[in-house]
Amino acid sequence: MTSDDIAVLANPRAGRGRHRGLLPGVLERLGASGRSVRLLSADSAEDAEKACHRAVAEGIGALVAVGGDGTVHRAVQAVAGSRVGFGVVPAGTGNDFAAGTGVPADPMTAATAIAHAVRDGHATPVDLARVTTGQGDVRWYGAVLAAGFDAIVNERANRMRWPRGPRRYDLAIVLEMARLRPRRYRLELDGVDRSFTGVLVAVGNCRSYGGGMLICPDADPTDGLLDVVVAAPLGRGAMVRLKPRLRRGTHVTDPRVGSYRAREIRIGAPDIIGYADGERVAALPLVISCEPGAVRLLR
Incomplete structure (x- = not known):
């Protein structure tokens, strides 16, 4: 991966599977940023987190979580404190982080907004909680x-x-x-x-x-x-x-x-x-x- 790539972590079981058919459209919308879009492969929550860490270590430009708060939780372990941009496409049963940070509730609208932000080089600093x-x-x-x-x-x-x-x-x-x-x-x-x-x-x-x-x-x-x-x-x-x-x-x-x-x-x-x-x-x-x-x- 390069600094121009967008890595995507998607949970097909998020939202009890009701958004499963959205992923191709989401990837297409993200590709409108002009960047290469790559789907991360993972068979478990632990694998998903490791895949995110590897992608960040390889120097991606952005990481996008497609799913609910559990998917977001796995992804933020990798991007917290880094310069890597982070996007959320809310597609879970609970989307509380997305709702609390002003992410559009509609998944396709959220994906379009992420693509525009990547293209324009715009990101909003948002706090996270750090647990020891x-x-x-x-x-x-x-x-x-x-x-x-x-x-x-x-x-x-x-x-x-x-x-x-x-x-x-x-x-x-x-x-x-x-x-x-x-x-x-x-x-x-x-x-x-x-x-x-x-x-x-x-x-x-x-x-x-x-x-x-x-x-x-x-x-x-x-x-x-x-x-x-x-x-x-x-x-x-x-x-x-x-x-x-x-x-x-x-x-x-x-x-x-x-x-x-x-x-x-x-x-x-x-x-x-x-x-x-x-x-x-x-x-x-x-x-x-x-x-x-x-x-x-x-x-």
């Missing part, structure tokens, strides 16, 4: 990291072999709701102790997760800060009533919900696995920092 695990490993994310009840549900769903599809997540919610209990969180925001006992923690670079739930409704991925939303102990009934408010972002007006902004967050709690962009990251404790302009977004 307890073992010293580094991961990046673009949308939201969950470290409360939603992360527990994700972990349960990932262990289940039945049922398939979204019903598995629904069942995981029911099972974990029956075991709902508050945890003691060690929380430090820019050196200030904000430790608390509660059931919900989210650290957002963008506003939403889970396909449009506005967990951090005021988050701005260009302000150099991360938004932190926490919730005090809530009963099962209160949790059920809170969920519809997440779609509107009005949950932050509840007196049991707290909102903060910080450049660096240190968070720890027993028996919690953090999930970022819907992907498993690592067990707490974690250190999360905002890295301003860490990605050059093509849109």
Whole structure:
């Protein structure tokens, strides 16, 4: 690959396959940039991430992720902190990073915008969150990291072999709701102790997760800060009533919900696995920092 090439990471299973037929048209639109377009080959999420790293190391001019937040998550591991332009064609079940950064919701429109940005040499600096695990490993994310009840549900769903599809997540919610209990969180925001006992923690670079739930409704991925939303102990009934408010972002007006902004967050709690962009990251404790302009977004 050369510095003129556009490498494309596409997930054919994104959006439960409903956008599968779009890829030829997307590649054609990207080719209107005048650059060579090459599709990266990968058989697994791990292979996809390695393919992105290889492409960046080979000196590509741009990397484009065609899929949802999981595909974006794999791609940003390679482009974070580099000069390689990054484009997103939203084609997943959840497209929260795309929505939060102003990427057109229509895949073909997004591909056309990327082609124009590449052709014109225009990119917009956008923040990313940098996660350092307890073992010293580094991961990046673009949308939201969950470290409360939603992360527990994700972990349960990932262990289940039945049922398939979204019903598995629904069942995981029911099972974990029956075991709902508050945890003691060690929380430090820019050196200030904000430790608390509660059931919900989210650290957002963008506003939403889970396909449009506005967990951090005021988050701005260009302000150099991360938004932190926490919730005090809530009963099962209160949790059920809170969920519809997440779609509107009005949950932050509840007196049991707290909102903060910080450049660096240190968070720890027993028996919690953090999930970022819907992907498993690592067990707490974690250190999360905002890295301003860490990605050059093509849109």
